[in-house]
Amino acid sequence: MTDDIINVDYREKIPNNVNLTEDRRVLKALEGWHPGYLDWWNDMGPEGFQESLVYLRTAVSVDPKGWAKFDYIKMPEYRWGILLAPPEENRKIPFGVHLGDPVWQEVPGEYRAMLRRLVVIQGDTEPASVEQQRHLGKTAPSLYDLRNLFQINVEEGRHLWAMVYLLHKYFGRDGRDEADDMLRRRSGSKDAPRMLGAFNEATPDWLSLFMFTFFTDRDGKMQLESLAQSGFDPLSRTCRFMLTEEAHHMFVGETGIGRIVQRTCEAMKAAGIEDPNAIDKVRALGVIDLPTIQKKLNLHYTLSLDLFGSEVSTNAANVFNASLKGRFRETSIDDDHKLEHDIYPVLKFVDGAIKLVDEPALTAVNMRLRDDYTRDCAKGIERFNKIIERLGVDFRLALPHVAFHRDIGEFKGLQATPSGVLIDESAWAREKDKWLPSLADGEFIASLMKPVSEPGQFASWIAPPKVGIDNRPGDFEYVKLAA
Numbered sequence: 001m002t003d004d005i006i007n008v009d010y011r012e013k014i015p016n017n018v019n020l021t022e023d024r025r026v027l028k029a030l031e032g033w034h035p036g037y038l039d040w041w042n043d044m045g046p047e048g049f050q051e052s053l054v055y056l057r058t059a060v061s062v063d064p065k066g067w068a069k070f071d072y073i074k075m076p077e078y079r080w081g082i083l084l085a086p087p088e089e090n091r092k093i094p095f096g097v098h099l100g101d102p103v104w105q106e107v108p109g110e111y112r113a114m115l116r117r118l119v120v121i122q123g124d125t126e127p128a129s130v131e132q133q134r135h136l137g138k139t140a141p142s143l144y145d146l147r148n149l150f151q152i153n154v155e156e157g158r159h160l161w162a163m164v165y166l167l168h169k170y171f172g173r174d175g176r177d178e179a180d181d182m183l184r185r186r187s188g189s190k191d192a193p194r195m196l197g198a199f200n201e202a203t204p205d206w207l208s209l210f211m212f213t214f215f216t217d218r219d220g221k222m223q224l225e226s227l228a229q230s231g232f233d234p235l236s237r238t239c240r241f242m243l244t245e246e247a248h249h250m251f252v253g254e255t256g257i258g259r260i261v262q263r264t265c266e267a268m269k270a271a272g273i274e275d276p277n278a279i280d281k282v283r284a285l286g287v288i289d290l291p292t293i294q295k296k297l298n299l300h301y302t303l304s305l306d307l308f309g310s311e312v313s314t315n316a317a318n319v320f321n322a323s324l325k326g327r328f329r330e331t332s333i334d335d336d337h338k339l340e341h342d343i344y345p346v347l348k349f350v351d352g353a354i355k356l357v358d359e360p361a362l363t364a365v366n367m368r369l370r371d372d373y374t375r376d377c378a379k380g381i382e383r384f385n386k387i388i389e390r391l392g393v394d395f396r397l398a399l400p401h402v403a404f405h406r407d408i409g410e411f412k413g414l415q416a417t418p419s420g421v422l423i424d425e426s427a428w429a430r431e432k433d434k435w436l437p438s439l440a441d442g443e444f445i446a447s448l449m450k451p452v453s454e455p456g457q458f459a460s461w462i463a464p465p466k467v468g469i470d471n472r473p474g475d476f477e478y479v480k481l482a483a
């Protein structure tokens, strides 16, 4: 493999490993898009920290081993690059009607609109999360956490670059228009919202951020995993490299929740509080009680389930059939990869009850991906439960039932408890504050959100991490705040 595919040229204005200097048309288009991107970053990126020096990693190669280089930089000077994973030699399409054909290096005309839509939907989520998280820097529980937030933010910015590159390179004029629209929509806007529900919700506090990166970035991982299977090779290679960055986002979510849970249990033990539901007593310790953590989990998990779309979907079937978006770990699934005769069990609302119904596997690919996602989430929840157990607190976190608090698919418009019992509207209105964060819960969490900016210090409600980023010592100054 040649070095220019692995290594990224940082002498270029737009660092890349796609030989952009030789591609005058696309280079010009991207150079035209660049100033608007910077305006967007300055307007909608982390508020109040654009002048700070942040200890960030930048990709210098797409080699899975050692691609990162750490250094202090100001975020607006981050080198957002266009990085594709190295091509797999003789790669064949792994699913759908084109199974076994050589992968496409150009967009097949018949699938152009479908493919563009996939790229646009994925692309739109990237800047959305930056917008959702832009106020959080002001309440960071430590410089370590602040750095992690900014690392995620610049990488989501880079993911937008990755998708915009595909639009400019492969979709001509409509691709350019779509790329411009990415900078026009805004998370939570009435007139021009982001495309998917969860990306228009507020991320008001750091518990929300960690829940978002645990649950919603994990949806991102599942989507990228299935796009990485695509017969359209440039999309596959783009997503494969994005996944290496996505892993860090989920690490931040998982360790963030784990550290909060740990701190709560430690504080309860130290104060001799046995009952996890003694909420006022626990809160008086300056930590977040476990039932409130469960409510936040309920909220973010269900918002993220909605991102998978309808359980049974002809659109999803068409996209799979066209060999554009596969399943999670498609190549290690033992079946015909065409789903011509297979069935898949789908949880549905039938005759007033929740029932498992066999559906053609082809129309149930969303459901299957969501099941894979749920399994992935459940493993993380068990790791939190290990922490609680180890610290001797009698409480378990759990994923709510998929019928609970849903706005898309089979269970939209119904009301169910977290354990999946159907209830009526009045019961829902009466009980919902027990299951989802209430206004008072939000106010309590907000009251804890005081910034801590002394190196090595952490807010009362979160334990320090076990190890530093880039193996730095505990008191490392991850962010040098601008005076």
Ligand SMILES: [Fe+2]
Pocket: 126, 155, 156, 159, 220, 246
């Ligand atoms: Fe992303």
Ligand SMILES: [Fe+2]
Pocket: 156, 217, 220, 246, 249
């Ligand atoms: Fe992410």
